[in-house]
Amino acid sequence: MADISKCSGIGCSLKENCYRYTAVSNEFRQSYLASTPVEKDLTGNDKCDYYWPNNPETEEDEHN
Numbered sequence: 230m231a232d233i234s235k236c237s238g239i240g241c242s243l244k245e246n247c248y249r250y251t252a253v254s255n256e257f258r259q260s261y262l263a264s265t266p267v268e269k270d271l272t273g274n275d276k277c278d279y280y281w282p283n284n285p286e287t288e289e290d291e292h293n
Contacts, residue, residue: 233281234260241267241275248281 235254238244245251249262262279270276 234262236262236279237265239265241265241277243267243275243277243280246283247277248283249279251283 233249233252235252236244236247236249238247238250241247241250266279267275267277
């Protein structure tokens with residue numbers, strides 16, 4: 230079980246590489262963010278302050 234607030238990933242293009250979406254949930258005791266916190270940046274790409282990369286070593290510079 231992930232002891233984090235997970236994200237539903239609705240409308241987010243980053244979700245497949247984000248731990249808040251891909252972590253294994255506990256079906257009885259899992260908390261979720263109230264809504265998907267994704268926004269568009271100035272170039273139209275998805276940006277999320279809560280993004281947590283599955284592989285931080287390889288993706289660190291991509292989403293900052």
